Amino acid sequence: MKTVKSCNIGWSWITITLMLAMMMPSIAMAGDNPEWRPTYDLILRWVNFLILAAVIVKYGREPIKNFLKQQKEDVVSELDELETEKERVLGEIQAAKTQAAESEVRLKELKERLISQGETKKQQIVEQARVQSAAMIEETHKKMETRIAQAKSRLKMELADLAFEQATQQLPKIITESDNQRLFDIYMQGMQSEGDAVAS
Template structure:
């Protein structure tokens, strides 16, 4: 670094010395003016470089050193931030994986609840179906018994009507008188027991 700075300063001095056009006409101490000016320019440049090196070397070196340390610290902080970000990313990926597992667990839980509810609804529907069938059978049995009773009553009524018709055709006045007398005789027997 130091050699590079010295080389750059020497090149700068050569450019400054070569740029003076007024140096071509006279002589000083028997030396051409251009050579004399060139020598003083080099001397001035050497003094300038010496002063720069003497007074600016330490501040410049310390500045560059501090700057390098600052940049190193910046890189260290950036690396620490990068590590922290990587850890955060890994943590978030882990949390996302856990979240996926949790979502799957919740989905399975609600699927289980849905299955249980479905089974309850089907069981209730089966009980309701059985109850409706039993009620229908009981109603059909009642209707059948009632129809049987009506049928018997109609059969009895028809039998009584048929018997009545036959009796009317077969019983004569004489038979009616005998039946009436027998009935009255039975009433007389029943009356003294009731008294």
């Protein structure tokens, strides 16, 4: 209601101004004064400005208001879209950070598991090497014992051969005829004892 009243007052002033502007040339001509033209042009400029302002206010207020309202809605909608995009990007960044943290935890667990498996494998290898070395030492001991036994046997045989050879060389020089008779008697007594034992 107030807007309609102010518009009516505005149109009244425009109408009065136009009437004055129409009357000015006749008033100016009536006085035969050549200086009326600059004043008339100035007044008509103001009248034109007021008419233009009135036309803009009368016919352009709603479209301008609608345009500004549409621009405001567009800006608000664009801001909402930007805010949504910002939230989405922040969500993706947070998800990437979370995934990076999880990957770091998994990498740490994998590293610890690999170290643990490496330690276990190392212990197995050390234990296997210890068992193999113990077996090799045992086998070496057995081989050495066998070789020692073989060497002892060979040495005994060599000593026996040497003793027999020495005996065959020395006994003929040492043993006399009485020793031979005595050894023969001992041999015969042994044979006699064996024969008695078989007979009984």
